[in-house]
Amino acid sequence: MEGDGEEAEEGGVESLLKWGCELGVSDSFPPKTAAQPGTVSCLGHTVSVSNFPEAGGRGLGAVRDVRKGEMVLRVPKSCLLTTERLLMDDQCLSAAVKNRPSLSSAQTLTVCLLYEVGKGKKSWWYPYLKNLPKCYSTLPTFRQFEVQAFQEDDAIWVAKKAKWKAEAEWKEARVLMEELKFKPTLLTFKSWLWASSTISSRTLHVPWDEAGCLCPVGDLFNYAAPGGDLAEADNTTLPRSLQVGSVCSEEAEYNMKSEQLDTLPQRLTDGGFEESVNAYCFYARQHYVRGEQVLLSYGMYTNLELLEHYGFLLDNNPNDKVYIPLEPGVSSCSSWPTESLYINQGGEPSYALLSTLRLWATPSNQRRSVGHLAYSGSQLSPENEMRVMHLMLKCCSTILHNLPTSIEDDQLLLCTLNQVDGTDTPVQLFDVLSKLGAESHAFLETLGLRSRASVAVSMSWKIQRQLERWKLAVQWRLRYKRTLVDCITYCSNVIDRIHSPVPRNGMC
């Protein structure tokens, strides 16, 4: 945690996988009876740790073809790092935590994690802890410059709020940390941010604690957004008989059942804690061919939410949403909740937004009579539809016009930031950024890099982190602007179709 650099200690993953093997973590089903002498990894039968630079960095790749619904990993409860477990193992911690019932479960787990980190190599969890990332790019870690780089007011507000919340939670928990005699470095806000980001980006749901659990090896799965084909069956669960069967049945029965997996009509959940086997079990959400990354859905998140909790975003996110400022009174025209009034990543207005705007564009004394049509998603009249489309078009254009940079500016900046990402020396960074516009100069200024002479010899970890967060903010605003442009295109197409409707029989 304290070291310089993003990734976990080199060579450390092997020790984690060996540790996991000794504790019964397995990707082999039916499970091996016992760790064979000389077995050094809990993986290798179904998945293995690989690097996926385009989707999450370190992750788990299939080492063979994997069928949808197959169990890909099982982590026994004894390996799950939870508040309950840490309190059970340490009376001193347990007594102190019990005196602070006002702390939330996430705050308590954060303190427990830092307490465990404080034990260093003596911690039972050391092979796991030393493999955690050294730092994060979750929203609360963004500094003022990176927050302003979002440009859009709501995003700036969300980022500021995330930081304030983290600060307030840290202050509340300090008394407990002092009582537990934390080393000064572990008492800092920086350490708190590290621990709370570990928890927000890596915990998995467990039924007995809202804070969830840290799941060694299981937390190496990177994320794929649920959506499209996968979204509909999000709540479908694996039939119990199959869950149990795949763990404890004989191989023949196992194979027979895994053949049935292909014929299951519904999507299976990605993973969950299963009481019957006292373990966290992970399942393939789709077929994977050998070498492909096996991904997990952590839930449905917009890009800003992904950034807030996980420190990354997706250029192609079916769950992303863009909210546009609506005139006062618009949202009260319908009973749709305000959160449902958005534009999706393809630029299309949500069903609720369209129906609300159609009602808004109707004279108030007629709204009641056309309400049923609007709520059923129908157009009310060509004139009404034109008004709605013109309103959205104007709104998106005004937002784009008022933002400090254009899509082209952002593309160029992002391209340059990607280039300097691989730069080794701050001199090169300085040379490239000082040729760009005001924002790049402001970035150099925040780093105290005012002239070539003031630049240090080696690229510091701090500069790299700030570059990374700035890049994330630029990626976010670029994606946001593209959605607005796509919405303008959508509205223009609808307007064109109203002006020159295609003949019903399709003939010219």
Ligand SMILES: C[S@@+](CC[C@H](N)C(=O)[O-])C[C@H]1O[C@@H](n2cnc3c(N)ncnc32)[C@H](O)[C@@H]1O
């Ligand atoms: C549960 S961990 C997954 C394993 C992680 N890559 C590691 O090396 O430990 C979640 C973190 O992985 C990264 N991540 C996961 N999915 C990603 C994706 N699709 N694109 C970019 N980063 C991703 C983010 O940093 C996220 O906070």
